[in-house]
Amino acid sequence: MIKVASYNMRKSIGTDRRRRPERTLQVLCEIDADVIALQEADRRFGPREAVLSSHLLAEHGDWKAIPFGMRARSMGWHGNALLVRKDAQILDCEAIHLPALEPRGAVMADVRVRGQVLRIVGMHLDLSGLWRRRQAHAIIAHIESCAQRHPTVLMGDLNEWTPQSGCLRDFAQHFDFAPTGKSFHARRPMARLDRIMASRDLEIHQAGVHESLSARTASDHLPIWATIRPAA
Numbered sequence: 001m002i003k004v005a006s007y008n009m010r011k012s013i014g015t016d017r018r019r020r021p022e023r024t025l026q027v028l029c030e031i032d033a034d035v036i037a038l039q040e041a042d043r044r045f046g047p048r049e050a051v052l053s054s055h056l057l058a059e060h061g062d063w064k065a066i067p068f069g070m071r072a073r074s075m076g077w078h079g080n081a082l083l084v085r086k087d088a089q090i091l092d093c094e095a096i097h098l099p100a101l102e103p104r105g106a107v108m109a110d111v112r113v114r115g116q117v118l119r120i121v122g123m124h125l126d127l128s129g130l131w132r133r134r135q136a137h138a139i140i141a142h143i144e145s146c147a148q149r150h151p152t153v154l155m156g157d158l159n160e161w162t163p164q165s166g167c168l169r170d171f172a173q174h175f176d177f178a179p180t181g182k183s184f185h186a187r188r189p190m191a192r193l194d195r196i197m198a199s200r201d202l203e204i205h206q207a208g209v210h211e212s213l214s215a216r217t218a219s220d221h222l223p224i225w226a227t228i229r230p231a232a
Contacts, residue, residue, distance in 0.1 A: 003033040003035075009024050010221065016217060027212070028063070037081075037122030050073065051075075063084060080124055132160060158193060178226035203230070204227075
């Protein structure tokens, strides 16, 4: 069984409007997932440096950031980052360029975790429904164009408010959704903006929203999680 999680960490700015990276890390430690997709993991302006420093991760967490090498001081690409256990093996990784009016992207990595090879995709889609669908199609096409196939988990903030339509319907043709629940707004969850999806050679065992006191103050989104295993 492998535990995955997705978290729009809002650059570690909490609902109290204070930036506290150590609070974000506390939430990640509470979830204790093997693979974590982060959104808004980099600062927005300047060199786009990572909010969670490599020192902070090394000293206080059991994860390492997958190095995409897009910007020297960033953790990922357009704020999307992937964390894996320190003992996980990174087999391949790349950034995915998405069609967009504003800066958007996704990240993809093949990792070996607990003896299982998984393809992980992290994303943060557009506020516009039209562009979300274009981005969903681009991600699906990119995965299908890969020469080698692996069981695949997609995670992130899809920004889709309408259930079972738009980009959700596009992804549902290829992937199953984990029943995670409502994750936005953290203080009063009303919408399922954050999603975890798995290819059909994987089985989603359990899923949920992490609703600790720390999570309710660390970001405007609550983190979501799921446990998965190879399908029987």
